[in-house]
Amino acid sequence: MTQTARVSRPPGRTPSTVRRAIALVVVTSMAALVCVFLALPAAWLDPALAMLSHGRARLVDTEGTWLRGQGRIVLLDGTAQAATERGFAVPGTLRWEIHPARLLIGEFAGIVQLPAQPRPVAFGAAPGRVWFDAGRLDLPRTDLSALGSPWNTIRPSAALSLSWEAVDWRRGETTPQGRVLVELRDVASAMTPVAPLGDYRIEARTGSGGGGVELVTLAGALRLAGSGRWDPASGLRLQAQAWGEGPERARLQSLLGLIGQRQGEQTLIRIGG
Secondary structure, three states: OOOOOOOOOOOOOOHHHHHHHHHHHHHHHHHHHHHHHHOOEHHHHHHHHHHHOOOOEEEEEEEEEOOEEEEEEEEOOOOOOOOOOOOEEOOOOEEEEEOHHHHOOOOEEEEEEOOOOOOOEEEEEEOOEEEEOOEEEEEEEEEOHHHOOOHHHHOEEEEEEEEEOOEEEEOOOOOOOEEEEEEEEEEEEOOOOOOOOEEEEEEEEEOOOOOEEEEEEEEOOEEEEEEEEEEOOOEEEEEEEEEEOHHHOHHHHHHHHHHOEEEOOEEEEEEOO
């Protein structure tokens, strides 16, 4: 009777062992990529801020990660090309925290706060929607000359308050609906001994018709009144009239000659062309 010889297989990994090894490598690689992504430095947010603001705001002196960190906001006049160029540094350190769990459902959400804010402001973005809370920012007397022309000529300083309405911008809306109020109190200028010059309010509105801006005088010897428009791409375009009133009227004439073009008793001021 003939016996069949049994052929032995060379030792090696079975298909199931190979699959488990590949799965382990894939999972480990994905976990490593996620860890690297979550640990990206806070400085990575600066290019995003520059793009969203059309180069008018930059993030400098950053610490921490993009998920939880801090830095300083610098406002530029739109012509600077680098965050290190001279600009208006918003007083205080901005702190933020991003909620990583919300990323799993396709939302980018978190909170931001400056020392001058009474409470943090929540914000978020998802497909077809961008939103943020209403807020207020009160700054002490600040030198505004670093904002560019014509501020660098006037060299003004003022206590500044900024407040804004909540915005919920959804797909299909050309521009977000909202209002921003800026109040400048006890404004002074290095180009005149008259101090304070006055208190002023700038109101900016956004909506389907575009962004309208109105400048009014609340009090003071230097009277300002004007209107204009604002949009993220071209910035602020404002035309205003200035004139002096009361006992300080004569001493304001030299300043009025610096800030614009004289037209009779008034001075015409143009910002942004």
